[in-house]
Amino acid sequence: MNKISITSPATIANLVCGFDILGLALEEPYDIMTLETGDRPGLEIFHLDEHGLPTDPENNVAGAALLAMMEELDSIPSWKLTIDKKIKPGSGLGSSAASAAGAVFAANALLGNCFSKDDLIRFAMFGEKVASGVKHADNITPCLLGGVTLIRSIHPLDIVKLSAPELFITVVHPQIEVRTSDARQILKKDVQLKQAIKQWGNIAGLVAGFMQGDHALIGRSLEDVIIEPVRSILIPGFDEVKQNCIAAGALGGGISGSGPSIFMLSKQKETAAAVETEMKKVYTRLGIAHKTYVTMLNSEGIRTL
Amino acid sequence: MNKISITSPATIANLVCGFDILGLALEEPYDIMTLETGDRPGLEIFHLDEHGLPTDPENNVAGAALLAMMEELDSIPSWKLTIDKKIKPGSGLGSSAASAAGAVFAANALLGNCFSKDDLIRFAMFGEKVASGVKHADNITPCLLGGVTLIRSIHPLDIVKLSAPELFITVVHPQIEVRTSDARQILKKDVQLKQAIKQWGNIAGLVAGFMQGDHALIGRSLEDVIIEPVRSILIPGFDEVKQNCIAAGALGGGISGSGPSIFMLSKQKETAAAVETEMKKVYTRLGIAHKTYVTMLNSEGIRTL
DSSP, X not given: OOEEEEEEEEEEOSBTTBTTTEEEEXXXXXXXXXXXXXXXXXXXXXXXXXXXXXXXXXXXXHHHHHHHHHTTSSSOOEEEEEEEOOSOTTSSSOHHHHHHHHHHHHHHHHTTSOSOHHHHHXXXXXXXXXXXXXXXXTTHHXXXXXXXXXXXXXXXXXXXXXOOOOOEEEEEEESOOOOHHHHHHTSOSEEEHHHHHHHHHHHHHHHHHHHHTOHHHHHHHOOOSSSHHHHGGGXXXXXXXXXXXXHTTOOEEEESTXXXXXXXXXXXXXXXXXXXXXHHHHHHHHTOOEEEEEEEBOSSOSEEO | OOEEEEEEEEEEOSBTXXXXXXXXXXXEEEEEEEEEEXXXXXXXXXXXXXXXXXXXXXXXXXHHHHHHHHTTSSSXXXXXXXXXXXXXXXXXXXXXXXXXXXXXXXXXXXXXXXXXXXXXXXXXXXXXXXXXXXXXXXXXXXXXXXXXXXXXXXXXXXXXXXXXXXXXXXXXXXXXXXXXXXXXXXXXXXXXXXXXXXXXXXXXXXXXXXXXXOHHHHHHHOOOSSSHHHHGGXXXXXXXXXXXHHHTTOOEEEESTTSSOEEEEESSHHHHHXXXXXXXXXXXXXXXXXXXXXXXXXXXXXXXX
8 A cells, every 4th residue: 555545533622510521532523644755765744735834844743653653664754644623733633633633544554454553552652742732532532443442541651442323513613712731731730638639520421421321410410510611711602602502412521631622422413413503503693714524423433535 | 928038247437548438247146036926916026146236126226227128118017136247236247237238128128128328328337327326328338238338528428339259358346346326527627738738530440440350459559548547546557467378378358347357368269268367366365355257248138057
């Protein structure tokens, strides 16, 4: 094989109570990436979109991930990567992870899949470092594995894919900027033990709910008493969106990643559509430009076209 | 039916990282309880053991639970309860919960099972209040439901039984006193967010490990970075017991309830026996009287004889 095209999906990290540990993959939006063997040893990057992302490999998220992989190869490959980015950078939907994970997934396919999934996560984390300064795997893991994923531990890396029932997901991306660094700094360093216990009861309930396919339990467990009360103040309209979406039948939801996107899970497609209407209403009234998606849990992750 | 005899099992609460939320039931030890219809309206309690527990219903754990149930009946029943307690009070193995849960389970059977499991937990919690001053459900829930149980929330009560693979369990009860009030007071009110995240990664891993029947994942997740480092100083020999048991092949383990008993989970029966040897060695060397059990996960809970 000397050419491969893939779709690399958007992902939701910090799944409500599962801050830093639980994430999931979406059917839409997704980036389209093509990796092909060229003539000259090294890596060339081209963008078909208009986000103005850097094309030199060291400063490009996909490039940095591929360079990390190339360091473990015996000879320098000749690669040409073309990216059509549909996941808007800064949306909180794992745009950088889609680039990093998609690139190493495609390269691994060209190499005859000589690397494991854990290796790919490790390489892709170098891309995340370029994007945000931190080698986190919160979005990379669901992007590569699909479905709902748990990062039990990052050092050493211990990831678990959880079974989950069919879920419809509605996302609204209000076009405001929330800096990841602000979202991090605003967090308190200490939490009350009492609140932590409440949080881990919900986390256990959420994992059990996914694995038992119990939508009602998933809904009851979608509660974050630690991060959301602090971070949601950075997102205008958050409380109203959440309240109205749950009133419209959503199981629950919260901030996607560190925002500004907000997501809601629903059992039925019709509910997910009604939830979209509520999201649009709030941001139209607030006069904030926004984009919405009505999509599903993506159980596969990255797909070969 | 006018007479029923049951076995009510020992339980382990505060399952390592699952402080206040996860518990499990043991095959042994268990109390034997007989409830029969008498002639005089009201409740009489008799003990076949020599623990010297009170027999007046208000001050007896089983009695208080039955009185709570009787308040919701249309007429006063005539009940005679006989308890043969094999689970030593103060062992950290849910002795009071076995009394309270066993009593209401037996009474419900005599009443034609008119109450739900949630009702029984609610009644039994009045027994726990007599025992420790707190209406907790940590031991009652696995005692009544069997297997591994999650208390997602206590107000409102939301309990989930988790599927789990076959597990062998070794317990050592060093005959020292750890007051529940001391074990509570010693806990810090605040925890670092960083540590809380590590804890909830392990909780999610433990729930997934049980439900996937993945013994290795269970083992990796049996880590408590918040409660155990503080409470274990109340139990002489704890660190050595834990270290030696894991070296002998145990998946992991920790303090049972608020101690002083220590438990270890193993995949194989032979490992559980080797673990017992290690436990005995430590407490024999320390000159502390102790009792050990090599038993299994009890998936049913209370059983009718």
